[in-house]
Amino acid sequence: MITLGLETSCDETSAAVVSDGKTILSNVIYSQMVHSRFGGVVPELAGREHIKKIIPILDEALSEADLTLDQIDCFAATFGPGLVGALLVGLSMAKSLAYFNNKPFCAVNHLEGHIFANRLSKPDMDDRFVTLLVSGGHTMLVDVDGWGHYEILGKTLDDAAGEAFDKVAKLLDLGYPGGPAIDREARTGDPDRFKFPRALPGDRLDFSYSGLKTAVALQVQKLPPDQLLSDKSDLAASFQEAVVDSLCRKTMLALKKTGRKTVALSGGVAANSRLREKLQLICDRQSVRLVYPPSELCTDNAAMIAAVADFQVAQNGPSDLNANAIPYQKLF
Ligand SMILES: Nc1ncnc2c1ncn2[C@@H]1O[C@H](COP(=O)(O)OP(=O)(O)OP(=O)(O)O)[C@@H](O)[C@H]1O
Ligand SMILES: [Mg+2]
Structure with missing residues (x-):
């Protein structure tokens, strides 16, 4: 057809x-x-x-x-x-x-x-998997028990991850859309320079990004304007690392809970280079297959x-x- x-x-x-x-x-x-x-x-x-x-x-x-x-x-x-x-x-x-x-x-x-963008790019993929759906309006972990059969395992309690990327990019004057701009800026930054919070550290599979956004805003307010320019890439990298850390940790918890052996990234934030890199390292260690669509099929x-x-x-x-x-x- x-x-x-x-x-x-x-x-x-x-x-x-x-x-x-x-x-x-x-x-x-x-x-x-x-x-x-x-x-x-x-x-x-x-x-x-x-x-x-x-x-x-x-x-x-x-x-x-x-x-x-x-x-x-x-x-x-x-x-x-x-x-x-x-x-x-x-x-x-x-x-x-x-x-x-x-x-x-x-x-x-x-x-x-x-979610189906994964099927388009990897037609051979297992149809039973966990997907981390991270976009401009949504952040959720979904168990897929065959195409069309979904169970939501956890979701954001406030902002979506993509929304946090866009708002922090605005704070750092990096332009719109913010996700790709932060991804680029973070490449030259130190992800350990600023200690930003990782919300909901326990075992629940939900997310929260409004506290992180406020923490970045407070840090930016503290800096003199000329220093903001020189610290921009460290701020971007430290913020991105905090988001990626929480996304990876909750995804691995979801895999443990469901026993699935494949994880798929979906939505615009799935284009993030650090998220792909870090989740790949963790998945390799645990013999889990990671799939994600090419960037133009993520957004x-x-x-x-x-x-x-x-x-x-x-x-x-x-x-x-x-x-x-x-x-x-x-x-x-
Ligand atoms: N490389 C990247 N790193 C981080 N975020 C990214 C990257 N590329 C795109 N994004 C983010 O992805 C989001 C756009 O994704 P998408 O098009 O899936 O969202 P949407 O359609 O607006 O929302 P939804 O799908 O929830 O209705 C934006 O917030 C953008 O900043
Ligand atoms: Mg979308």
């Missing part, structure tokens, strides 16, 4: 064509730059940008895949979670295309999309949406055309 996926839940306009849920024929991603001067996503602007870009991006995805609309077997889009005005653009487009072309439509959960993209749709339509059939956008949709 050839699926056309659309993703417009936040500030990426993306269209992709995927064959049999596993082979990416095209995956065009447009990251909206209009938000950078505000230091965060402005929902109204995101919706307007999606409207401007959705047709050109869709055309580009079809032409890269060397296909025409009548060769598409299924039209899919993210229905939630996300910004309602943004979600509605991709969702309305996919429903209209399905209706006019008399083809199935599939409404896809964005979080399930992040928002439509290929992961098409991959879920292929699976969902085969399991449960198409979605109803009156499916609506659900901004606070949970994983299940």
Whole structure:
């Protein structure tokens, strides 16, 4: 089955064509730059940008895949979670295309999309695993007992890890989006220079990042402005190490609890180089397989949406055309 996926839940306009849920024929991603001067996503602007870009991006995805609309077997889009005005653009487009072309439509959960990015990049992976889903809006450990069967083991009590990266980058004047900027800045910094807190040190599988964010803010306030410049990379590295430490520790606890032998990283923060490096070292020591998608499949993209749709339509059939956008949709 050839699926056309659309993703417009936040500030990426993306269209992709995927064959049999596993082979990416095209995956065009447009990251909206209009938000950078505000230091965060402005929902109204995101919706307007999606409207401007959705047709050109869709055309580009079809032409890269060397296909025409009548060769598409299924039209899919993210229905939630996300910004309602943004979600509605991709969702309305996919429903209209399905209706006019008399083809199935599939409404896809964005979080399930992040998990399926692993299936796209490693089709041979075990379908029973633990995934650490770390994105701009979510931080959770999920036990996957076969694709489509999820149990949430733990989640953040306050901020998401990606949100903490973005806010600390703003404090350090590193620009938006903050995750990749901190990742880069931290490469030349000393991760042991500042002792930032690791929240919830016990055995529970939840996370918390608001205290860490405040600790960085207090440290920044203490420094004279000229010293902030010279300490920026140490601050970035010490903050990143605190996040990565807690993510790795809780992930290994989740593996112990479930007895799983594979761990998959999902979501935008899965692109973080230190998280990949440190978790790989720990997994190697414990003979656990670590998988993660290439960076462009970690952050928002439509290929992961098409991959879920292929699976969902085969399991449960198409979605109803009156499916609506659900901004606070949970994983299940
Ligand atoms: N290299 C990196 N290191 C750390 N964080 C990163 C990196 N690359 C991207 N991120 C972070 O990933 C987040 C974006 O990920 P993603 O696109 O999955 O989130 P989202 O779609 O906004 O949220 P959600 O998926 O929860 O709805 C941002 O917070 C960004 O800073
Ligand atoms: Mg996302």
